[in-house]
Structures are given as structure tokens and as C-alpha cells.
Amino acid sequence: NAGVMQNPRHLVRRRGQEARLRCSPMKGHSHVYWYRQLPEEGLKFMVYLQKENIIDESGMPKERFSAEFPKEGPSILRIQQVVRGDSAAYFCASSLSPNQPQHFGDGTRLSIL
Amino acid sequence: GQQLNQSPQSMFIQEGEDVSMNCTSSSIFNTWLWYKQDPGEGPVLLIALYKAGELTSNGRLTAQFGITRKDSFLNISASIPSDVGIYFCAGQLVEVQKLVFGQGTRLTINP
Numbered sequence: 684n685a686g687v688m689q690n691p692r693h694l695v696r697r698r699g700q701e702a703r704l705r706c707s708p709m710k711g712h713s714h715v716y717w718y719r720q721l722p723e724e725g726l727k728f729m730v731y732l733q734k735e736n737i738i739d740e741s742g743m744p745k746e747r748f749s750a751e752f753p754k755e756g757p758s759i760l761r762i763q764q765v766v767r768g769d770s771a772a773y774f775c776a777s778s779l780s781p782n783q784p785q786h787f788g789d790g791t792r793l794s795i796l
Numbered sequence: 797g798q799q800l801n802q803s804p805q806s807m808f809i810q811e812g813e814d815v816s817m818n819c820t821s822s823s824i825f826n827t828w829l830w831y832k833q834d835p836g837e838g839p840v841l842l843i844a845l846y847k848a849g850e851l852t853s854n855g856r857l858t859a860q861f862g863i864t865r866k867d868s869f870l871n872i873s874a875s876i877p878s879d880v881g882i883y884f885c886a887g888q889l890v891e892v893q894k895l896v897f898g899q900g901t902r903l904t905i906n907p
Contacts, residue, residue, distance in 0.1 A: 687838070716894065725800075725884055725897035726839070739894060774838050781893045784829060787838035 687777050687788035688757075695794045702762040702769070704791045708777030715758045716776040716785055717750060726774060732758060762793075770795045802885055802898030809875060810906050817883060817901040818869040825887035828861050828868040829895070833882045842883075843870070872903075880905050 688707040696702050708715050713734050718726040731739040732752040743750065747765075752758040762769055772792050776785035802819045809815060819828070827846055831839035843854050845861035845868060852859055858871045868887075872879055882902050886895040 689838075714893070718895075718897075723900075725802075725899050726886075726895070728894035728896070731893050739892070742894065776895075778893075782827070782890060784841050784844045785895060786841060787831075789836070789838045 687775055687786055689775050689788035689791050691791060692789065693792045693794070695796060696765050697796045698766060699764050702765050702793055704760040704773050704793070706758045706760070706775030706788060708758070709786055712777035712779055714778045714781060715752050717760050718774045718776065720772045720774060765795050767795050769793060800885060800887055800896055800898040802901055804901060805899065806902040806904070808904045808906065811875060811877060813875055815872040815875055815879070815903060816869060818867060819885035819898045820867045821887055822866070824865040826865070826890045827888040828859070829886045829888065830859050830870045831884045831886060833884060839884055875905055877905055877907060879903060
């Protein structure tokens with residue numbers, strides 16, 4: 684039963700390094716969403732992608748953050764020159780179509796030293 | 797921006813009790829969803845609601861989409877230990893696919 688797969692589950696980076704988070708959607712799903720969760724808070728939307736297209740990036744910080752969903756392979760959330768404030772859990776979700784429910788992976792916990 | 801107010805923030809109940817939590821918004825949503833999150837895991841979808849006034853059940857869980865489209869509630873009947881976790885409501889607009897999440901309700905059950 685292939686749900687949304689995220690890796691790595693845990694990622695430790697030093698300040699200034701790059702973090703790359705990967706997400707493989709559920710089989711047949713072509714809509715991918717990234718969310719960030721701080722401790723004791725709800726999830727906050729970052730970006731919505733379809734294959735090879737960014738549809739909505741209204742929740743993405745303007746600098747250092749980028750996302751892609753190539754024709755082949757997983758979706759990637761990339762954070763350049765990480766800072767302590769980037770420490771959070773990053774969740775990916777996928778859906779069959781825009782108005783179908785979003786199903787989440789188990790997240791990547793990013794820690795910045 | 798849109799915000800969802802979820803209450804209560806936490807609940808401490810005895811096993812077997814019924815639970816009720818709700819979510820309100822200053823904005824209208826077309827879809828309401830309820831998720832449960834266990835420690836170290838991602839949110840798991842419990843119930844999705846698509847029409848104002850809709851009442852939907854999933855086992856011991858019942859959720860309703862408010863008539864005004866600005867609120868929703870989730871009830872859990874006869875709670876059991878595995879109901880422990882954090883419950884999140886989320887709203888979605890048809891034209892904007894992103895989910896707006898509440899702050900969560902942390903449920904603790906005393907055996």
C-alpha cells in the first residue's frame with residue numbers, strides 16, 4: 684500500500700548548508716503540496732505543484748526556498764543556506780485531482796545545528 | 797489571511813466518554829476536513845465534508861459542515877485509548893487548493 688513517501692525522515696544540517704527534502708506522491712496522484720509545521724502548531728501551506736508546474740507558491744518564503752516536481756521522479760523541496768529558524772517538520776501531501784482530499788506523508792524533521 | 801480557530805486546545809477525558817471539538821472561521825470554505833496526527837507521523841484523513849449542512853460518520857466519528865460554511869464540528873463517541881492524538885480541522889476553497897489548518901486539539905484519555 685504505497686502512500687505518500689517522504690525521505691529522509693530526519694535531516695540534520697549546519698547553518699549555511701543546503702537541505703533537500705523528497706516526496707513521492709501516492710500512485711496515480713499528480714498534485715503535490717508542501718506544508719511546514721512548527722512544534723505545537725498546525726500545518727502551514729507552502730507550495731502546490733503539478734507535474735513540471737508550480738501552481739501556487741504563495742506560502743513559500745521569497746528567498747532560499749524552492750520546489751520542483753519534475754516529469755520523472757519525486758518532488759523536491761530545497762532550502763539553501765539554512766538558518767536555525769528553518770528547523771521544523773515538513774510535510775508533503777498529494778491528491779488525485781485539485782478537489783480531492785489531500786493525503787499526507789510522515790514528514791521530514793529538519794534540525795539545524 | 798484566513799484563520800481557523802479550533803477549540804478546545806486540549807482535552808483530558810476518561811475512556812468511554814464522548815468527545816466534541818469544533819472549528820470556526822471568519823471566512824467561508826467549500827470543504828472541511830478533519831485529520832488526526834500521532835507523534836512523529838503525518839496527519840491522517842478522518843472525514844471530508846463538501847456541502848453546507850452535511851453530516852458524515854466514520855465509525856465512532858461524526859462530523860458536520862456548518863450551515864454558514866464558517867464552522868465544523870467533530871464528535872467521537874465512546875472514546876478508546878487509540879483515540880489519543882492531535883486532531884486538526886482544515887478548510888479549503890474550491891478555487892484555491894491549499895488547506896488552512898486549525899491549531900489542533902490534543903486529546904488525552906485516562907484509562
